Amino acid sequence: MRSCSILFLVTIFSLHCATPIELEFESDYVPKVTVFTEFSPDSIWSVQLIQSVAYTDSVNWEQYAIDDASVTIHSSLDIVQPMVYMSNGRYISPSGQAPFPNTRYTITVQSVDFPSVNGSSEARSFETELTEIQEISSADTTIRSFRVRLRIDDPPGQDYYSLHLDYLYRVCRGDEQQIDTTWALRETRLRSAYFDSDFAEMRESVSDVNDPSVLPVVDESNGFSHAYFNDRTFEGTSKTINLIVRLPQDQLLEPHIRVTIKNWSNELWSYQEYLELVDLYGPNYFEETPKAIYSNINGGLGVFGGKYSRHLRVDDQGESWDNEDLKVVDQFIPACNQR
């Protein structure tokens, strides 16, 4: 039996033998312009241009940055926004101009080495309001639970949303530096909060949203960290969403919550699906039909897509707070000392 096994081992070793191979490639690959822009009304125009390369070429992406292109962005109102080159293939608006919401923009890139490429998208605005926050009793004494109610006024047309909650998390020095026995507040950070919702359309991943076969999360005692949904059930109307947010008791001084709601353009949403699924499934050398990565750049590659974000900040008393609360306050605080 032992000798059988040794012989079999020989076989097993041979299973994993990899040897170089010469493949007769048609080396006529023509590089293309790749455009990557995620624009939002709360940041200035910025565009990243890099050329694609033949698959077998070496990759040092910095050397493939396109620095001589003429990049213009047209709005539907014929406003031309010329862009200037910065570095590493990055072009920005010289006047620091940001996109306007609800305006469809088209990017056109012209370079002497490449054919002209273009793509278009928009950032669709929406109104939202946090209408209620209320602490509710929790059976688990290590957790404080809050009911948060918010309203989204959906604009006409197909929209995709994401919802994310953070809470102010104060890091005590002893958490990170074991040798430091002083339990002093080191800094304040935002940390993701888990939440549940009564909105059955919410999904955990982008790729699940268009899939009605993905059932709502069951046994949702842990809940979402990010939620994604579309406006299929409330197209063009107001939607009230109730959330139950659970925050760990021992890390709180006083609860400060930030709700981030994003409206994704169809272009950016489609691209996001690929990002997510490639992460999940990776390359497969047995696959008969490889996937073509989503792109809305005509004649080129990449994505030009808009998004619109709204941040709602509220503490447990319903008062709004701002970024000043994020500043590090290096002081001795009782909450740290109690740990």
Added chain:
Amino acid sequence: MKCQAILSSVKNVLCIFLQWDLPLLMIVLTTSGPIMAQSYSLSGYVEDALSRERIPRVNVYLIEERSGTSSNEFGYFNLNVGLGCSRVSVSHVMYTTLLLDWCIQSDSIFVLEMTPRVASLDSLIITPSISGDTDRIQMSSHQLSGAEIESMPSILGEADVIKIIQLLPGAKSGREGFNDLYVRGGQPDQNLILLDGLPLYNPNHLLGLFSVFNPPVLKQIELLKGGFPARYGGRLSSVINLTTKDGNLRRFGGEGKLGLLTSRLMLEGPLMKDRASWMISGRRTFLDQMTRWFQPKERQESIFFYDLNVKTNVIVSNRDRIHLSGYLGADQFINRTRPSRESSLSRNTDHKVGWKNQLMSLRWHRLVNDHAFISVTMGTVGYDVMNEFRSREAITTDSSESFRSIWTSSIRDYTLRLDAEVKPARRHYFRFGGEIISHTFKPSSTQSTLTNQRGKQSRSRIRESTSFLITEYAIYLEDELRLFDNTSANLGIRYSGGHSDGKQASAVEPRASVKFDMTHQMDVKVSYAFVQQYLHRLNGAGSSISREVWIPFMSGIQPQTSSQIAIGASSRLPHYGIELTLEAYYKHLDDQIKYRLDTLPYQSTGLGWANVVERGQGTAYGIELMVRRQNRRLNGWLNYTWSHSQRMFSGLNEGKSFHDNYDRRHDISIVGQYQVTQFTTVSASWVYSSGYPLWLPAGRYYDPINDVGWFEYGAINATRSPASHRLDLTARFTKQIKWGKRTFSLGLFNVYNRRNPMYVYPQANIYGTIRWERVSLLSLVPDFSYAIQF
């Protein structure tokens, strides 16, 4: 396009012809008293003299009249003879040929007993069979017995049915070492693989390295690549009909084997002597046990499969028999990691991939009278695929998090089938019948659960595709008729239909095969077959090779169809025991589907299957040459196939046609067996295949915002892998012992250690430059096995 138009015209002409001809033939037959009066029916069964096992595909041939028939899968034959005496040859490659003089005075039923050939030099040099496969009207067919399979070169001591079929002309393997079968440019899902009359969906073990068919259990294997008779349908490219042994009616016996890869035991015997028998066989791999010794406890991989076949055979009366057979087989690949004590990691993982086939078949056949035979088959088939991942991680000393994700896909079939054979007149042999199959498909279901042990919190997500219930039905009528003295034909028509997802589909499928006897030793055959298939298989939905999905036709996805025309010539050189066959074929496939490029894995369930697939067409054509030598000291065959297989989808490759995935231009196989002494045989096979097409990325680009690199794929299947070839050798040493026979086999797989590519993958060096590397499955591998037979 011209070929397609010709195929379409052939179909229309045949439909018109059959529409008028078959009813007309029926009328002629029912009123053809004089013809019937001049001949008598000679029918019955052919049996093994030792075990009373019924023998399929035995040629019963009237020598002077140069006409004959072959027994069906139940060993039944029927032919008409004229007044007076006839000299009859009864032949089968594994049995000693019988030469009989029959003087028939009335319709008669016979049971012919044939004696198995003993492996001796004298017995091998016998009169070659006067009527071989080449005498049948059926073209593009090959028959093999379980014993023949066992005598071929093996891999790791394991002779395999599908691997032997891959050595036949027109049947190609996919990747090196795997069992996917591509027949005449078709896809694996287009092969109708029947085990005791019921279709199997996945005939593979060990991720496709071996088939589920245990050779000692098999009585007969028949491969049809074209010219399909009307009794077969539902798959476009081939029929592989496997019949299992009934069990020895006269004495207890068996067979056992110890091999590197598997060990097996088959037992058979009478329940009541000459009235009822049983057979049971089990096969199991011990790879899981052996590999465990050599792997660290922190990381263990094991692979495991088993097969269980059971069958009972009851002779109810002189005219009735009942067979009850069952098959159960499963595969499991397990990858397990456990953190070592020294490791700072605390994560246990278990990854299992597996599939399971279940089959239960009840068959009853009855010799109704001197002219008629019927068989009824009913049964159920189950097929399940599973891919499960579990992990458990200690987060702190008193809390842990566990994750479980399981993907499943399943099929359940219930089948009822009736086949009848009637020979009412000398020139006609009718077959008719019908079948109804109820399929339940659950193409994809995923459930993920994350559990936090401390808080006893868990959350799950379930992704479940729609289940489909499809009913498939068919009726058929065939007439095997002798048109002239040198011309015979099998004309048939099949009406098939299906009901799926609220949608109906049906088709009239004309079939025709014509054989012209040019000389006593040479004939020319032509065939046409139109086939409609109501099921599709989608491959590789973004993940491992086990992620295949079967779906039925539905709204937006039509049943797939094929039209095939073939022409061939065969010649026999009996003095040398040689048969030569040359065939050419052209096949057009419609309503083929593939995943779209711009849809994502598992979106199918949300968007609907019709929205995630592309629809297209295919063409395949080729020439096959086979030279076969039998019944000599040196036996074997030489095959050469030249072929093309193209696909065209409007949404793929800019609408241009492209090579199919396993389009291989040249295939050569040479198989030889040499009887060195009475107890020693050596066999060898050499195979050569042109490289298969590869669809590889042409370019790559970078997303600086998300820090992700992407591939840009070029023209579909524009690159080819290197050619594959290898030589395998096996020597068998047999010895008669007091209570039976023992056989010791030694083999070498891939004798000259050719690195045939199973797949290629990109490897980047430190400068980011890509070069391609191939992974070869099996290099030079020795094997041995020890078998006993009693």
